[in-house]
Amino acid sequence: MNTPxxxxxxxxxxxxFFILGTSRLNTCIRSxxxxxxxxxxxxxxxHTLTFHTYLLAxxxxxLKGLLMPWLLFRAIRxxxxxxxVEPRIGYIPTLLLGALTTAGAFIFGDRLPLLPEHxxxxxxxxxxxxxxxxxxxxxxxxxxxxxxxxxxxxxxxIFIFGTLLAxxxxxxxxxxxxxxxLVAIFVMGIVMHHINREFSTxxxxxxxxxxx
Amino acid sequence: xxxxxxxxxxxxxxxxxxxxxxITRTKAIIAGRQGAPLWQxxxxxxxxxxxxxxxxxxxxxxxxxxxxxxxxxxxxxxLLIPFGAVGAPLSFSGDLVLFVYLFGLARFFTVLAALDTGxxxxxxxxxxxxxxxxxxxxxxxxxxxxxxxxxxxxxLDTMFKTLLANNLQTVYGVSLxxxxxxxxxxxxxxxxxxxxxDPNTHLELTMIHEVMVLDHSGPxxxxxxxxxxxxxxxxxxxVVNFIMPPSTGDLFxxxxxxxxxxxxxxxxxxxxxxxxxxxxxxxxxxLLIGTSLLSFFALVLLLR
Numbered sequence: 434m435n436t437p438x439x440x441x442x443x444x445x446x447x448x449x450f451f452i453l454g455t456s457r458l459n460t461c462i463r464s465x466x467x468x469x470x471x472x473x474x475x476x477x478x479x480h481t482l483t484f485h486t487y488l489l490a491x492x493x494x495x496l497k498g499l500l501m502p503w504l505l506f507r508a509i510r511x512x513x514x515x516x517x518v519e520p521r522i523g524y525i526p527t528l529l530l531g532a533l534t535t536a537g538a539f540i541f542g543d544r545l546p547l548l549p550e551h552x553x554x555x556x557x558x559x560x561x562x563x564x565x566x567x568x569x570x571x572x573x574x575x576x577x578x579x580x581x582x583x584x585x586x587x588x589x590x591i592f593i594f595g596t597l598l599a600x601x602x603x604x605x606x607x608x609x610x611x612x613x614x615l616v617a618i619f620v621m622g623i624v625m626h627h628i629n630r631e632f633s634t635x636x637x638x639x640x641x642x643x644x645x
Numbered sequence: 646x647x648x649x650x651x652x653x654x655x656x657x658x659x660x661x662x663x664x665x666x667x668i669t670r671t672k673a674i675i676a677g678r679q680g681a682p683l684w685q686x687x688x689x690x691x692x693x694x695x696x697x698x699x700x701x702x703x704x705x706x707x708x709x710x711x712x713x714x715x716x717x718x719x720x721x722x723x724l725l726i727p728f729g730a731v732g733a734p735l736s737f738s739g740d741l742v743l744f745v746y747l748f749g750l751a752r753f754f755t756v757l758a759a760l761d762t763g764x765x766x767x768x769x770x771x772x773x774x775x776x777x778x779x780x781x782x783x784x785x786x787x788x789x790x791x792x793x794x795x796x797x798x799x800x801l802d803t804m805f806k807t808l809l810a811n812n813l814q815t816v817y818g819v820s821l822x823x824x825x826x827x828x829x830x831x832x833x834x835x836x837x838x839x840x841x842x843d844p845n846t847h848l849e850l851t852m853i854h855e856v857m858v859l860d861h862s863g864p865x866x867x868x869x870x871x872x873x874x875x876x877x878x879x880x881x882x883x884v885v886n887f888i889m890p891p892s893t894g895d896l897f898x899x900x901x902x903x904x905x906x907x908x909x910x911x912x913x914x915x916x917x918x919x920x921x922x923x924x925x926x927x928x929x930x931x932l933l934i935g936t937s938l939l940s941f942f943a944l945v946l947l948l949r
Binding site for chain 1 (some may be wrong): 737931941945
């Protein structure tokens with residue numbers, strides 16, 4: 434339980450709770466970035482240190498830990514939002530849902546037919562609960578930028594799954610996922626800019642008011 | 646047996662005001678002031694006990710009972726927990742339930758005493774205290790369940806004494822660390838320390854605990870302060886017990902270790918209070934529920 438990968442995964446789960454519970458956008462972005470940066474260390478502990486794993490770790494670190502937060506901070510500077518994330522349902526219900534899905538992830542993770550070495554590890558529960566937390570962010574937040582953060586958490590969850598397979602998974606696939614994310618952030622940045630220019634707010638509920 | 650009982654009482658009665666003094670002094674030093682001397686809380690208590698008491702004519706015996714229960718409860722609760730390696734003088738299976746509800750009893754009487762004055766201001770404080778302690782209680786229980794599960798015992802003495810320092814390296818380590826963090830946050834919440842309540846303010850609408858005791862004066866107020874100090878020490882003991890070394894065999898060396906750890910905890914509380922601002926009142930339930938989720942997560946980790 435006290436091995437470095439498990440500790441990293443524990444921190445990732447704790448970050449999930451923290452992100453779901455916090456109301457400040459800046460803190461949210463920083464936490465998601467930190468979560469991604471922590472995860473990028475995971476391949477180093479898990480696999481034999483080949484060029485492949487180094488590249489994976491460094492690539493993930495630069496993208497998740499540096500580039501994406503920089504893009505997001507730039508985006509909120511441009512559209513001038515400093516306000517809170519404005520959840521659709523309150524922080525406490527979101528947190529409770531997050532706890533439920535985490536507990537569910539632990540129960541479900543133990544029932545999956547896994548390889549013996551992955552059984553009872555924290556990987557599957559951590560991946561599932563991060564996915565669920567990302568989903569919750571997507572569903573419960575009104576602001577487009579918080580929903581982007583939800584996507585990022587989602588990707589973090591997929592990354593945990595991916596590290597389990599890093600030996601067999603072609604390098605191109607991993608990098609493809611990361612690049613997809615980067616492009617998605619770019620696109621979301623542009624979309625946010627447009628929403629902001631049209632409605633002078635980032636509230637996605639305004640989008641449903643569009644008429645012919 | 647008698648020696649242990651006496652040692653428990655002496656430590657509790659003698660040391661608890663010093664903790665308040667250490668916290669205040671730490672905060673003063675961090676803020677660049679010299680601060681009150683460490684024994685200022687003892688002087689305050691002596692001054693208060695030498696005073697006369699003013700009782701409002703609208704109050705009944707409930708108003709007097711509040712402070713008395715408030716000081717009796719930490720005295721009894723302290724008997725149930727070990728002070729470091731110094732074993733608990735009184736313990737039986739299931740005493741963790743008694744421990745939690747003893748504090749519930751004290752809270753009940755404090756709230757009643759506040760309501761008894763008929764002041765709307767104190768009623769507001771009573772409502773807040775009741776709400777926040779409701780949210781803090783599950784954490785305490787879940788934390789105790791974690792410890793009971795690890796130690797396989799429902800006795801607080803065994804739960805806290807046998808294992809904690811040794812088990813940090815084992816599979817239980819993570820759950821233990823999370824539980825310790827939860828208990829520290831509960832310590833701050835239950836003793837109305839800074840992220841939850843500011844013990845220094847007396848004229849703000851956001852205060853929780855202090856508002857309930859505004860009508861108490863003289864010896865009654867002294868009892869309340871003394872009881873609050875003892876409560877801080879008892880709750881602090883729960884946290885300190887996580888890092889205590891195993892018994893050296895000599896009762897007094899153990900007690901010295903415990904005292905040192907407790908003073909270090911007081912400095913820690915002072916540092917936390919210097920580094921943080923008080924939370925907005927609306928955020929307090931959020932943090933408390935987050936804490937109970939954290940303790941719940943520790944339990945999930947343990948059960949799988």
